[in-house]
Amino acid sequence: MYYAAFLNLVDSTCTVVGGGKVATRKVQGLLRADAIVTVISPTLTETLTKWVQEGVIRHIPRTYQAGDLAGAKLVFAATNDRSVNQAVSEAAKAAGILANIADAPDECDFILPAVHQHEGIQLAVSTGGKSPALAKHLRDALAQDVKDKRTQFYQTLNQRQ
Numbered sequence: 001m002y003y004a005a006f007l008n009l010v011d012s013t014c015t016v017v018g019g020g021k022v023a024t025r026k027v028q029g030l031l032r033a034d035a036i037v038t039v040i041s042p043t044l045t046e047t048l049t050k051w052v053q054e055g056v057i058r059h060i061p062r063t064y065q066a067g068d069l070a071g072a073k074l075v076f077a078a079t080n081d082r083s084v085n086q087a088v089s090e091a092a093k094a095a096g097i098l099a100n101i102a103d104a105p106d107e108c109d110f111i112l113p114a115v116h117q118h119e120g121i122q123l124a125v126s127t128g129g130k131s132p133a134l135a136k137h138l139r140d141a142l143a144q145d146v147k148d149k150r151t152q153f154y155q156t157l158n159q160r161q
């Protein structure tokens with residue numbers, strides 16, 4: 001079983017290798033947590049390009065090189081090249097940096113849950129890597145349940161503010 005935790009990444013540097021669909025999703029989650037994000041990739045999705053133009057993320061416009069992970073608190077490998085993702089995994093391990101490797105659950109120090117966030121409540125659902133689609137489905141069902149009972153939950157939360 002994985003150890004479940006909520007990380008404080010405010011002002012922490014997180015490095016994402018790859019600039020495709022999966023990298024975009026990982027960056028979005030990091031920005032929601034107020035992390036400082038560097039993306040290393042020769043290409044970017046439209047969304048990532050927009051965030052670079054807005055100055056929201058830093059972009060290194062080339063392929064991954066040894067030494068790129070220096071200073072990172074967390075590392076994400078999300079290229080479509082197995083050998084690159086594996087090189088990132090090995091470099092992170094050697095540097096003692098926790099890594100998420102998008103195409104290799106066995107190489108992940110941590111995996112991401114499906115998340116729902118509304119006001120003060122955050123739901124996170126995992127299937128331990130077995131079925132991300134089921135994690136998404138369960139997250140949506142639980143989010144609906146929270147929504148249905150929101151008056152009751154938010155009264156409790158507001159009493160604690």
Ligand SMILES: C[C@@]1(CC(=O)O)C2=NC(=C\c3[nH]c(c(CCC(=O)O)c3CC(=O)O)Cc3[nH]c(c(CC(=O)O)c3CCC(=O)O)/C=C3\N/C(=C\2)[C@@H](CCC(=O)O)[C@]3(C)CC(=O)O)/[C@H]1CCC(=O)O
Pocket residue numbers: 025026029100101102103104105108110111112113114115125126127128129130131132133135136
């Ligand atoms: C929950 C979510 C969080 C996030 O990424 O933020 C997440 N995957 C999501 C979506 C998604 N992932 C995949 C599809 C395509 C359809 C399908 O196959 O289901 C879709 C659907 C889509 O894209 O819509 C395929 C896939 N995923 C992994 C592999 C590699 C492998 O299994 O070998 C492959 C095969 C790749 C291939 O070779 O094609 C691996 C991982 N994906 C995880 C998390 C971790 C385990 C979570 C758990 O189960 O506990 C883990 C282990 C590592 C990690 O990435 O952290 C996010 C939903 C976010 C949301 O929408 O809210």
Ligand SMILES: NC(=O)c1ccc[n+]([C@@H]2O[C@H](COP(=O)([O-])OP(=O)(O)OC[C@H]3O[C@@H](n4cnc5c(N)ncnc54)[C@H](O)[C@@H]3O)[C@@H](O)[C@H]2O)c1
Pocket residue numbers: 017018019020021022023040041042043044045062063064078079080081084101102103132
């Ligand atoms: N974990 C998950 O949730 C999940 C979900 C779907 C797919 N995947 C896996 O994630 C990987 C990426 O999927 P995608 O749909 O984002 O792919 P994609 O093809 O959209 O994007 C790949 C990105 O990697 C970049 N890239 C390629 N070589 C590089 C290098 N040497 N250095 C830096 N960047 C490089 C490309 O320029 C591109 O931006 C695939 O291996 C796929 O099997 C994981």
